[in-house]
Amino acid sequence: MSGDQNSGDTGWSESFEIVPASYDEKELNLDGFEQIDEFSSPGSSKQVPGLRLDNHSGFRFGIGCAFSGFFSALAEGPDQTVKKGSSVWFLGVHYFREDVGIPWWKKKKLRKKHDKLTEDPFRYDFYSRLWLTYRRYFPKLGSKFISDCGWGCMLRTAQMMMGHALISFHLGREWRWNFTITVPALESLHRGIVSLFGDTEDCVFSIHNLVSFGRKIGKEPGDWFGPTSAAYVLRDALNMASNSHDILKRIRIYVAQDMAVVPSEVERLLQNEDGSRNTVIVMIPALLGLERFNQSYVPCLKQILAMECTIGIIGGRPNHSLYFTGWQDDSLIYFDPHFCQPAVDVHTPDFPLESFHCRIPKKMPFRRIDPSMCLGFRFNSFNEFQGFKELVERVVNKTSEKCVLDCQLYLRPVLLIP
Helix, strand or coil, rough: CCCCCCCCCCCCCHHHCCCCCCCCEEECCCCCCCCCCCCCCCCCCCCCCCCCCCHHHCCCCCEEEEEEEEHHHHCCCCCCCCCCCEEECCCCCEEEEECCCCCCHHHHHHHHHHHHHHHHHHHHHHHHCCCCEEEEEEEEEEEEECCCCCHHHHHHHHHHHHHHHHHHHHHCCCCCCCCCCCCCHHHHHHHHHHCCCHHHHHHHCCCHHHHHHHHCCCCCCCCCCCCHHHHHHHHHHHHCCCCCHHHHHCCCECCCCCCCEHHHHHHHEECCCCCECCCEEEEEEEECEEECEHHHHHHHHHHHCCCEEEEEEEEEEEEEEEEEEEECCCCCEEECCCCCCCCCCCCCCCCCCCCCCCCCCCEEEHHHCCEEEEEEEEEEHHHHHHHHHHHHHHHHHHHHCCCCCCCCCCCCCCCECC
């Protein structure tokens, strides 16, 4: 599905276009619509129906993208904005968006002068995170795919989680992207991280590489991935490239099996044999409910997204993956990958970065999310991981028995084994 987040509309103007008639593909899986089954988990291995490229196919694809953006906006509900006058937790940082009580008839006049992105700390933080979406017209993937539109959303949300972890590690959680005045060294590192997610086979976390690793677990191009399979292909892609890329040399990924975290295994990854330290990304696939999300887990998800070590949650609606990064009141704040943008050549010097950042945060009620998700954490040291374990114990003691961090129930979404 597609929806133009930067413009705040439903995607009609930017997504409606004609595929160039000179394009030589004969068959293409680019159906803009996703098949949504209310009781299926995101990432089920159904394949998007093919779309034959004939004289009218470009028009049909444009229509598909436009309508899918429209229906996506309807599905999210009317209140998607992050309102003022209420607390916001965003990737471990607390904000209070003040409403200064300006009358509505004056706000319109003041908006152009005062409503600047950098003057709203929360929105500036949101804009500085990486936004990775569907892309089209990239080098052929498999035998016929030149876009992941309609099936690659789970991989895109996994990319965003990894992107935030890398940005936080190399640039610091307090880093903000200044798009007018840049520090050359920081901007070079920023571009280096973004280039890892380019849409060519030589980019470490490209859709091409992730799909390639997915074949080892039975996934083919065009299949939807689940949170668990997305976590494993991300780990495999990192393991393959960690020694050949300076940005990745001190990064490791641990994926919990059967919703169980083994501290000794995480601690082993934190330190190399030569005594040097690593940063470990812990990814915990979890099922918080059966057919529907169990809302008794809401307090614990709020606790997780308020932790300093959080890197967000890969989740969404059925067959509609989103990257959850925070919350306000009874709604989650998220990045939406369902906007099909042209592929960017990240090998070009000074390639444009604007399409990798999103200005408009959106919200979704907790009650509407799918129970299948993947929790993400980042630890730079033994002390940070030890602090996390102690926090888990406090959360378990203070919350109900059906907490996501409880280690006694049969659901066991996060089980810390001594």
